[in-house]
Amino acid sequence: MRKPFIAANWKMNTDMASAVELAGGVAKEIAGIENVKTAVCPPFVYLQKVAENLSHGGNLHLGAQDVYFEGNGAFTGEISCEMLKDVCVEYVITGHSERRHVIGETDELINKKTRAALDAKLLPILCIGELLEEREAGKTNAVVANQVKKGLAGFSAAEAVEITLAYEPVWAIGTGKTATSEQAQEVHAMIRSLLAEMYDQATAEAIIIQYGGSAKPANTEELMSCPDVDGLLVGGAGLKVESFSEMIKIT
Numbered sequence: 001m002r003k004p005f006i007a008a009n010w011k012m013n014t015d016m017a018s019a020v021e022l023a024g025g026v027a028k029e030i031a032g033i034e035n036v037k038t039a040v041c042p043p044f045v046y047l048q049k050v051a052e053n054l055s056h057g058g059n060l061h062l063g064a065q066d067v068y069f070e071g072n073g074a075f076t077g078e079i080s081c082e083m084l085k086d087v088c089v090e091y092v093i094t095g096h097s098e099r100r101h102v103i104g105e106t107d108e109l110i111n112k113k114t115r116a117a118l119d120a121k122l123l124p125i126l127c128i129g130e131l132l133e134e135r136e137a138g139k140t141n142a143v144v145a146n147q148v149k150k151g152l153a154g155f156s157a158a159e160a161v162e163i164t165l166a167y168e169p170v171w172a173i174g175t176g177k178t179a180t181s182e183q184a185q186e187v188h189a190m191i192r193s194l195l196a197e198m199y200d201q202a203t204a205e206a207i208i209i210q211y212g213g214s215a216k217p218a219n220t221e222e223l224m225s226c227p228d229v230d231g232l233l234v235g236g237a238g239l240k241v242e243s244f245s246e247m248i249k250i251t
């Protein structure tokens with residue numbers, strides 16, 4: 001059975017005090033909940049302070065929003081896997097649509113980051129998802145399948161099960177337009193059958209596939225009732241203790 005996984009991507013939001021308060025508030029609200037894996041992904045500069053304020057052994061884990069694939073050296077502005085591990089990070093988002101479409105990251109770069117993260121024993125959350133014009137042109141499955149294949153290139157089945165996939169239709173991110181549960185399920189099922197082709201059925205059944213895109217308390221139950229939706233990657237609703245912890249409780 002796949003354990004549901006709800007993670008919040010705070011993006012470039014919060015300040016030191018509100019980051020600590022938000023993570024601490026969520027940790028307190030969800031204390032004792034064990035049937036759901038949870039994580040928050042604050043901006044890099046607040047990771048250490050948030051880690052210091054989260055009780056070790058609690059259910060709220062720490063993730064980063066990005067990582068660089070090189071170990072160290074002349075890569076101005078970048079952050080390595082070991083640096084993230086040094087501040088108690090366990091998860092790392094790779095290939096978020098804002099990094100793909102605003103910063104210009106390619107599938108090849110995202111694959112290298114995902115590889116570096118897994119090799120360093122960080123748990124990647126690999127994001128995939130189509131643009132509105134791609135959906136309207138009937139290309140959703142082709143675009144998403146291509147991102148999955150390129151993102152997971154070179155990973156064995158044993159490695160792939162350590163990677164969470166997050167299907168995030170770009171037109172649903174931060175827009176208030178959630179994919180319907182039918183739209184989400186259709187793509188999640190397509191991804192799972194692709195994983196079965198790439199690996200085998202048992203591997204496909206073991207991989208967690210989150211949905212992301214305007215997920216909030218009001219649509220959590222419906223999204224989570226889809227057989228192939230195993231969790232949520234949450235942006236806006238992850239910035240409030242009440243809404244994020246409610247989503248975890250509903251799950």
Ligand code: PEP
Nearest residue numbers: 173174212213214235236
């Ligand atoms: C995201 O950025 O990963 C996201 C899903 O954002 P939102 O929930 O705000 O749409």
